[in-house]
Amino acid sequence: MDKIFDVMILGAGAAGLTAGIYTSRGKLDTLILSEGVTGGQMVLTNEIANYPGVDTIKGYELSAIMKRQAKNFGCTMKANVKISKYRLSDEVKSVELEDGRMFRAKAVILTPGGRPRSLDIPGEKEFEGRGISYCATCDADFFRDKRLVVVGGGNSALEEAVTLTHFASHVTIVHQFEHFQAFAHAVEEAEKNPKISFIMESELRAYIGGEQLEKVMIENLKTGEMRELETDGVFVFIGYQPNTEAFNGLIEINERGEFPVDQAMKTNLPGVFAAGDCIAKRYRQVTTSVSDGTIAALSAIEYIRTGK
């Protein structure tokens, strides 16, 4: 008979690692399976300055500390695995990996997180790393004195656009709506920057180039007019989408691809909890994921001890 863990956590971002810390410290035999990198979106954050109790910390450093904590409490962790099958509605939950290995547990906490949204337009795969970027911190210095396009209208888009003007000769922000969704101070900073111009109510339709990106095709959503804009690079900041596609048909998911949960982080399936960027909620921060993970873990502990 295969081993049955007490708790299986699917995902190793801030929510998953926190849940693992709590359940393993609560003496539950805990397994964390992760398809992506340990730390999730936290790793994608260069510097975290609003995590209480810590002045500033690199995202990957905070992730490494959480991972170490979980392991020190006895958590078993397997990263970069590919799960092919889920059985979440049985009393004992199970998953099967692509390589045939199976893992079972009495309770499951889903923390698959989210990923940066891409435009999904022609040329995207060809020019990733050759002009298309999702990380200004990583790639801005490749674009010194170059012309850039930033796609998006939230805080990330406007703040990163301002940062990119320290490198680029000019930044054009392309946004699908008439107004920005960013905070007023971020909009003001961008609008007063002489190196930034705006193309509103428009969307990118294609990336065009040879060895590197050379131009983009932009559609004016109001008039339908198409135009080409020469550019050396495009930075895309249009938010995140939950990694919940694998759970379609297995568990309740809302129209935005999120798991609806109650205050105890319970899903519609007994013994299945969810936490972090994958759940329906308003604010997605490391701190809110840590909170969700804590609640999900405590609920899972209660479920295992009482069956409720």
Next chain:
Amino acid sequence: MNYLRTNIQEVETADELQKIINENENVMVCCGRMGPMCIPVYEIMEELEEEYENVKFYSMGFDNPESVVIRSAPECRGFMGLPFTMYYKNGQVAKATTSIQNMTQVKENLDNHLA
């Protein structure tokens, strides 16, 4: 001088890199920083070190002046995303990739170019 904080052994000089490439049939080198696009690739390399015993895994600091041998390699022309990842076979560049790569992509490159 070490530029990176990973568990992957770091190459510090161009001469050292050349020696490694000359002395080993299969070598993978991830040249990057401790940034969000690079860290996932280091983690994948750490995971694969045991599985791919026929491949030597190394990192190199992108900000290390000695890494110019990678940054200016013809195979990296047009690269504008960290990290630059090099796959060497029998002393030659067999494959070079730019920007973040997932486990499937790294394994495909190892299987297809360093088998």
